[in-house]
Every structure is written in C-alpha cells, then in structure tokens.
C-alpha cells in the first residue's frame with residue numbers, strides 16, 4: 001500500500017489543496033491521502049505562526065471535503081491535545097499504525113522547500129519517507145533539494161490567506177473552495193470576529 005501524508009494549516013482548505021491531493025493520488029498511484037491539519041504554532045515562524053480558525057473548525061471542513069472521496073482522509077495527529085507539531089513524529093506515528101510494508105510519501109508545496117532542510121529530524125524524515133514537492137504557482141520546483149521528488153503542475157494559484165481576505169470582503173468563494181466547505185464557512189463562520197457579547201459569553 002502507498003499512503004501520502006499531506007500536512008498544513010488548512011486555514012481554510014481550498015481548491016488548491018484538493019487539486020494537489022487529486023494530482024498526487026493519480027501521479028504517484030496512491031491508495032490513500034491523509035490530510036493532517038497542524039495544531040501548534042511551533043513549526044511556523046513569523047506572522048503566520050498561529051492558525052486563525054480553531055483546530056475543530058479546520059478539522060470539520062476537512063472532514064466535509066473527504067465525504068464521497070474514500071481515498072481521502074483527515075487525521076488529528078498534529079492537532080489533538082498534546083500532539084507533537086513535528087513531521088518526524090507524525091511519520092513515526094503513521095509507521096507504527098499503518099499496515100507493515102506501507103510506503104509513506106510526504107507531500108509538500110514548493111513554497112515550503114526553502115525551510116525543509118531545517119525541519120526537525122530531517123535525516124530521519126528522509127530515511128523513512130519519499131518526499132514529493134507539489135508545483136505551487138510562483139514557487140519553482142527548481143528550488144527542491146536533489147533528495148526531493150518533483151511533481152509537475154499545473155495547480156491553481158490559490159492560498160488560504162487569499163480565501164480569508166475574500167471572506168472578510170464579503171466576496172463570493174465559488175471555485176475557490178469546495179462547495180461543502182463554502183457552506184460551512186457561511187453557516188459556522190469560523191473566521192467571524194467575536195462581538196462584545198460573544199467575547200464575554
């Protein structure tokens with residue numbers, strides 16, 4: 001069996017994430033793709049350190065995305081209480097829990113490649129998984145270290161930051177997020193700022 005782990009903030013999940021998972025599944029002949037929302041701020045430097053929506057909201061949107069796609073799953077491995085934020089620990093967990101002999105592929109967007117060599121335990125990561133870079137528009141795959149496989153696009157030029165900005169501006173999200181996720185964003189409003197009443201509730 002061949003299984004991909006696809007980690008990210010998914011804040012929120014968008015059509016770029018889905019297209020990447022679909023492309024990887026087809027190109028790499030994957031049996032399963034597991035989406036793993038990050039819970040902690042520890043691996044993200046700078047202003048994007050903290051996810052905006054709660055882990056519960058991000059998990060709920062990912063679960064909706066998986067409905068009707070039996071090859072696509074979500075795991076709370078990195079956002080459950082006490083979880084490690086490090087990919088090396090996530091990999092060890094899946095090596096323990098997936099059937100013996102499973103090949104694990106780690107998917108990573110090309111925008112994240114510059115920092116990849118400095119990931120905690122990168123040598124152990126390299127030893128226990130294939131690492132495959134996704135061709136994110138504006139971030140050439142040429143930057144990939146030689147030990148990273150490159151998966152050509154095209155993938156949509158979308159980001160979660162762009163989706164949150166569009167939401168805040170009240171603009172339509174059609175074509176940017178899967179429809180079940182759009183419905184969730186409209187009804188549950190995970191990015192709404194709490195008003196004074198809610199703050200003291």
Ligand SMILES: Nc1ncnc2c1ncn2[C@@H]1O[C@H](COP(=O)(O)OP(=O)(O)OP(=O)(O)O)[C@@H](O)[C@H]1O
Pocket residue numbers: 007008009010011016017020048107108109110111112134135136137155156157158159160161162
């Ligand atoms: N359009 C895309 N094409 C290819 N890979 C993508 C795309 N969007 C996100 N990814 C990759 O998916 C993973 C999870 O992404 P993440 O949850 O951080 O969303 P994001 O859109 O990159 O968020 P941000 O707005 O903070 O950049 C990362 O490896 C990222 O590089």
Ligand SMILES: O=C(O)c1ccc[n+]([C@@H]2O[C@H](COP(=O)([O-])O)[C@@H](O)[C@H]2O)c1
Pocket residue numbers: 006007008009010036037038043044078085086087088090118119120
């Ligand atoms: O293990 C690390 O040192 C490490 C450093 C940076 C990012 N990551 C992984 O990248 C994912 C988070 O991606 P993002 O989009 O929140 O930057 C999450 O699955 C982490 O396991 C992992």
